[in-house]
Amino acid sequence: MTLYDDAVLVLKEYEDQPELSGVYLDHLAAHPDGMWKACGAGHLTASALVIDPARGRVLLTLHKKLSMWLQMGGHCEPGDRTLLRAALREAMEESGILDLRPLAEQPVRLDRHPIPGPCQWHLDVQYAVLAPAGAAERISDESLDLRWFTYDEVPEIADVSVVRLLERTRAVLDG
Secondary structure (H helix, E strand, O other): OOHHHHHHHHHHHOOOOHHHHHHHHHHHHHOOOOOOOOOOOOEEEEEEEEEEHHHOEEEEEEEOOOOOEEOEEEEOOOOOOOHHHHHHHHHHHHHOOOOOEEOOOOOOEEEEEEOOOOOOEEEEEEEEEEOOOOOOOOOOOOEEEEEEEEHHHHHHHEOHHHHHHHHHHHHHHOO
């Protein structure tokens, strides 16, 4: 199975945001290169919110280009076999925590947002990953800073997409 095939399967099985998952599926149907950064009409990205539920906190990165506190994530790469693995790879690279594990096999939510430059849209498939007890983060060259925030601090420092991701992640955690 290719990454494209995995994305189609994941989006067809994702039930929480049917209208938006339909937009993603239509995009992939119209753009066979819609998984890749080179697709000018937009492309899928994979991200993961790093969460430490025992301490009620999340790890966010101060994005170097956007100067915003965001979850870890980015573009899919040719070696990625699944969206989940792409999100995990990005989270490990950007957090320096190598033993992250998915909260669930399915995405937590989807977020479509415009981006500057020749490409028009990021169609982000968002996962949540659990940090092990005592995890030691390490800043990457892709960010200006890396910091743990309590759940209550997130709305004060992050945009609404991160707040919604945290809310949905907490709902999944609570079952």
